[in-house]
Amino acid sequence: MEHSRPSLQKGLLPRHVQLMALGGMIGTGIFKGSAEAIHIAGPSVVLTYLIGGVLLFWIMAALAEMAIAYPGSNVQHLIRRAFGFRLSWIVGWLYWINWTLVTVVELLAAGSFLNYWVPSAPLWLLALLCACLIMGLNLFPVKYYGEAEFWLAGLKVAALVVFIVLGACVWAGVIPSGISGSFPSAGDGGWFPHGFAGTLSALLIVMFSYGGAELIGVAVTEMKDAEQVLPRVIRTTIWRVVGFYLLPMAIICGIMPWNTVSETNSPFVQVLEAIGLPGAAHVMNAVLLIAVLSAANTGVYATSRLLYTMAEQGEASRRLQRTTKHGVPLYGMGMVAICIAAGVIGAYLAPGRIIGELMTIPGFTVLIVWMMIGAAQLKLRPHYKTKPFFRTKGFPYTTMAAVGALGAIWLGFLLQREHRIGSLLCVAVLVLLFIYSTVKEKQHQATKAPGRTA
Numbered sequence: 001m002e003h004s005r006p007s008l009q010k011g012l013l014p015r016h017v018q019l020m021a022l023g024g025m026i027g028t029g030i031f032k033g034s035a036e037a038i039h040i041a042g043p044s045v046v047l048t049y050l051i052g053g054v055l056l057f058w059i060m061a062a063l064a065e066m067a068i069a070y071p072g073s074n075v076q077h078l079i080r081r082a083f084g085f086r087l088s089w090i091v092g093w094l095y096w097i098n099w100t101l102v103t104v105v106e107l108l109a110a111g112s113f114l115n116y117w118v119p120s121a122p123l124w125l126l127a128l129l130c131a132c133l134i135m136g137l138n139l140f141p142v143k144y145y146g147e148a149e150f151w152l153a154g155l156k157v158a159a160l161v162v163f164i165v166l167g168a169c170v171w172a173g174v175i176p177s178g179i180s181g182s183f184p185s186a187g188d189g190g191w192f193p194h195g196f197a198g199t200l201s202a203l204l205i206v207m208f209s210y211g212g213a214e215l216i217g218v219a220v221t222e223m224k225d226a227e228q229v230l231p232r233v234i235r236t237t238i239w240r241v242v243g244f245y246l247l248p249m250a251i252i253c254g255i256m257p258w259n260t261v262s263e264t265n266s267p268f269v270q271v272l273e274a275i276g277l278p279g280a281a282h283v284m285n286a287v288l289l290i291a292v293l294s295a296a297n298t299g300v301y302a303t304s305r306l307l308y309t310m311a312e313q314g315e316a317s318r319r320l321q322r323t324t325k326h327g328v329p330l331y332g333m334g335m336v337a338i339c340i341a342a343g344v345i346g347a348y349l350a351p352g353r354i355i356g357e358l359m360t361i362p363g364f365t366v367l368i369v370w371m372m373i374g375a376a377q378l379k380l381r382p383h384y385k386t387k388p389f390f391r392t393k394g395f396p397y398t399t400m401a402a403v404g405a406l407g408a409i410w411l412g413f414l415l416q417r418e419h420r421i422g423s424l425l426c427v428a429v430l431v432l433l434f435i436y437s438t439v440k441e442k443q444h445q446a447t448k449a450p451g452r453t454a
Helices: 014-025 034-069 075-083 085-114 123-138 142-172 195-201 203-210 213-222 226-255 267-275 280-312 330-349 354-383 397-414 417-448
Strands: none
Touching: 034 075, 034 195, 034 203, 034 226, 034 267, 034 354, 034 397, 075 085, 075 280, 075 354, 085 123, 085 280, 085 330, 085 354, 085 417, 123 280, 123 330, 142 226, 142 267, 142 280, 195 203, 195 397, 203 226, 203 354, 203 397, 226 267, 267 280, 280 330, 354 397, 354 417, 397 417
């Protein structure tokens, strides 16, 4: 029986993609991981987020330019065009591992937030229930998925806006609270308690938090009128995300001494409790739950679509191209489900350690993906057939600076003792992918040889 060629559907509107990028970026990294960043950098964590935001802007501008120069191409297509099959294969699978881990972490975090209300329930069971909800959402046609993510991400963005306004009013003395606002708030060491080295040391957490912006480059194949709306979507997303990180961090450090922020609880909850807002813990816990569910929703979308694209290019099994009648990658969703199940088993075996161990790896992998996006622009710019109407300002210097800075951050954290487990795992995965890529490249060349069919 002859099957029609499976394909994705162009059902995502610009507002869907914009909120999807925000949904992937505003999750565990800011609501929970920001406490660790504050401990590492002190009040200068605001500068850390600003530096990360500049790097993010340069890389996303490069991505927008290439997507316009090569219409219909997503991140995977662009890297393949620039560097060929082998590097595209390595980066593709590395990015898939990255988003799979992020998805598992977000679902486990969702289970931990539910645990606040149902302390007797095991983490693995709550995470499994959240996983079933998210997988169900992703089985709907992409336009319905985009609409669900639009409202999920919109709710947590609204919560951040309320937090910023409320915190600013408390800091300025408009709302009486007994807190004397200053920046930084009274604490040891002033702006740079651990020196500028501490400011830079928090960059890995920041980059993990910002990871997800490049999802715009994955979703471009399902976006309507992508070439016209992509530059605007990227520009507005960048500025909104930087604002949603910088302003909350400034408020937290302006209300609470940095060295009193607990790493066990969200600093957002701690600020609301310090203000004395009734029911603050329950309200913020609900916001945190929505935030991580939204990020997990984005993760399932990213992993399944990436596998589809890799199968399309011969970098993964052709079976992964099979879609449902609604254009949802069926086998790609199945692989995501298997990995989530492994995470649930990990939560059953080590509920107290699983989230912390998994969170270290995505920070490394997203840096590699960002470096490859910048390097692809440097390679492809001289070969554009037509001049795109959107071009990166300051090229090639801004792109070179971004790639160099990201490489320095990656190497710096690779050598830090506290990140040893994550570093070793990341290097091991890279070595295995590099070795196996030689086999896959030979197989790919064989299928392209005269007289052979793919």
